Amino acid sequence: DAGVIQSPRHEVTEMGQEVTLRCKPISGHNSLFWYRQTMMRGLELLIYFNNNVPIDDSGMPEDRFSAKMPNASFSTLKIQPSEPRDSAVYFCASTNSAAPPYEQYFGPGTRLTVT
Amino acid sequence: DAKTTQPTSMDCAEGRAANLPCNHSTISGNEYVYWYRQIHSQGPQYIIHGLKNNETNEMASLIITEDRKSSTLILPHATLRDTAVYYCIATSTGTASKLTFGTGTRLQVTL
Numbered sequence: 323d324a325g326v327i328q329s330p331r332h333e334v335t336e337m338g339q340e341v342t343l344r345c346k347p348i349s350g351h352n353s354l355f356w357y358r359q360t361m362m363r364g365l366e367l368l369i370y371f372n373n374n375v376p377i378d379d380s381g382m383p384e385d386r387f388s389a390k391m392p393n394a395s396f397s398t399l400k401i402q403p404s405e406p407r408d409s410a411v412y413f414c415a416s417t418n419s420a421a422p423p424y425e426q427y428f429g430p431g432t433r434l435t436v437t
Numbered sequence: 438d439a440k441t442t443q444p445t446s447m448d449c450a451e452g453r454a455a456n457l458p459c460n461h462s463t464i465s466g467n468e469y470v471y472w473y474r475q476i477h478s479q480g481p482q483y484i485i486h487g488l489k490n491n492e493t494n495e496m497a498s499l500i501i502t503e504d505r506k507s508s509t510l511i512l513p514h515a516t517l518r519d520t521a522v523y524y525c526i527a528t529s530t531g532t533a534s535k536l537t538f539g540t541g542t543r544l545q546v547t548l
Contacts, residue, residue, distance in 0.1 A: 365538040413480050428480025
């Protein structure tokens with residue numbers, strides 16, 4: 323398996339622009355997570371899906387952030403409009419929550435820079 | 438999830454065992470201890486997990502005290518490639534998929 327795939331790997335955009343991050347989970351995994359990592363706040367969970375349904379979005383910072391999972395093999399995280407403070411590395415992870423040990427497999431991340 | 442406390446950083450000589458401690462004194466009976474690591478610029482990687490028994494896999498061993506208030510991750514023969522930030526996480530099986538990462542321990546393996 324290719325592992326969790328994220329695109330793009332790097333994104334540089336100007337403040338106010340819309341940004342869309344993409345994730346393809348490992349085939350057969352039914353849970354998907356979006357994390358954000360910054361030096362100040364560390365690694366924090368934004369939202370997670372189980373069987374394509376958002377379960378907990380309490381970590382989404384504000385309404386500018388939205389996430390979708392239209393099917394089991396694809397998810398997007400959208401920021402509109404983007405702000406400089408959104409600059410971070412965004413990780414997507416997946417797991418099979420139906421079978422222990424529930425380890426999460428992380429993608430390589432998308433490094434977002436908002437100028 | 439129970440709060441975990443780890444040392445900020447540790448050093449280990451290559452070839453020696455690296456012992457990374459974690460305190461989780463408020464852990465509840467249904468919470469597992471998970472260990473992940475993050476090598477620079479990469480996504481976190483699962484290492485091992487346990488409930489109350491000691492566990493071993495191809496990557497590491499996990500020793501959990503009898504009262505479950507602390508644990509130690511052991512890398513038996515550390516290599517330079519083990520240099521990373523190691524995270525100890527306590528989480529219940531019901532939300533085993535939801536991980537709350539702390540600041541972790543930065544392990545530096547040196548020649």
